[in-house]
Amino acid sequence: MLQAHMARKTRKNQKKKSNRQKRKPVVSITAATADKHVLYQQSVQDADVTQEFVDEIWASHREDKAMRMREDFCGTALFCAKWVQSEPGRTAVGIDLDRETLDWGIEHNINPLSADAKKISLLCQDVLDADVSSKFDVIVAFNFSYWVFKERQTLLQYFKRVREALDENSVFIMDMHGGPDAQFEMEEPTDMGEFDYVWEQAEFCPITHNTVCHIHFHFRDGSKLNKAFTYEWRLWTMPELRDILMEAGFSRIDTWFDEDDGTDEYAICETTANMEAWVAYLAAWK
Numbered sequence: 001m002l003q004a005h006m007a008r009k010t011r012k013n014q015k016k017k018s019n020r021q022k023r024k025p026v027v028s029i030t031a032a033t034a035d036k037h038v039l040y041q042q043s044v045q046d047a048d049v050t051q052e053f054v055d056e057i058w059a060s061h062r063e064d065k066a067m068r069m070r071e072d073f074c075g076t077a078l079f080c081a082k083w084v085q086s087e088p089g090r091t092a093v094g095i096d097l098d099r100e101t102l103d104w105g106i107e108h109n110i111n112p113l114s115a116d117a118k119k120i121s122l123l124c125q126d127v128l129d130a131d132v133s134s135k136f137d138v139i140v141a142f143n144f145s146y147w148v149f150k151e152r153q154t155l156l157q158y159f160k161r162v163r164e165a166l167d168e169n170s171v172f173i174m175d176m177h178g179g180p181d182a183q184f185e186m187e188e189p190t191d192m193g194e195f196d197y198v199w200e201q202a203e204f205c206p207i208t209h210n211t212v213c214h215i216h217f218h219f220r221d222g223s224k225l226n227k228a229f230t231y232e233w234r235l236w237t238m239p240e241l242r243d244i245l246m247e248a249g250f251s252r253i254d255t256w257f258d259e260d261d262g263t264d265e266y267a268i269c270e271t272t273a274n275m276e277a278w279v280a281y282l283a284a285w286k
Helices: 011-016 036-044 047-059 078-086 099-119 152-165 238-247
Strands: 068-072 091-096 120-124 136-141 166-178 186-191 195-204 210-219 224-234 252-257 278-285
Touching: 036 099, 036 195, 036 210, 036 224, 047 078, 047 136, 047 166, 047 278, 068 078, 078 091, 078 099, 078 120, 091 099, 099 120, 136 152, 152 166, 152 238, 166 238, 238 252, 238 278
Parallel strands: 068 091, 068 136, 091 120, 136 166
Antiparallel strands: 166 278, 186 195, 195 210, 210 224, 252 278
């Protein structure tokens, strides 16, 4: 995000279930020829919409432009690439533990930027070890990636370090999903043209809120790329996250919620009605 993955009000619909999505068709692919990172970027990510939304969140409290962005759990760094192209002078740092995924992103998303590639630094490391002396206007953690931290103390440590790396009056943005459907085992396919993107919630424990989810891709020739991606997370709740962010020292937490009123737009909400599945964004201001 991240994109709720559930009922396809999930990870992609978070970034907009509207016609703002622009997908290029994938031609003549099968499980044997598919590149899972290409499929993921096409199914899950919309860097254009995400960049516009980050700018909208920034503009809710600031009149200038955010220039320095850090993307935690950046994966293929697609958003980093979009960020530096969106405004002259913008820079990005991406952090991820997976060397192979970072290398794929360098080859397919960063190197093609030519001169703009120099505006991006990709670091293969744990976000808990990120340098906090470099200050950022915006730090993001999308696609529910920070849910890999299952212990409250570890998540608090992460939030504290994020805050320390932000400049004054700057913002940390993350997405989350919830609703009753988030707690049930289910499979939800989405037709992406020449393949189906399938989100599976394979396990959920009501005691720990630990969950196991998979992404599969099914192709028109009948072949399948099962468990292309697997996630072992804790399903954090909104009050838990807001409380931990405040404990970490953030001064204001804005909840951006799509109330599904037909506008397909996120807005800052203090209260809202529950839905079977939803995606929200938290903007934590230093």
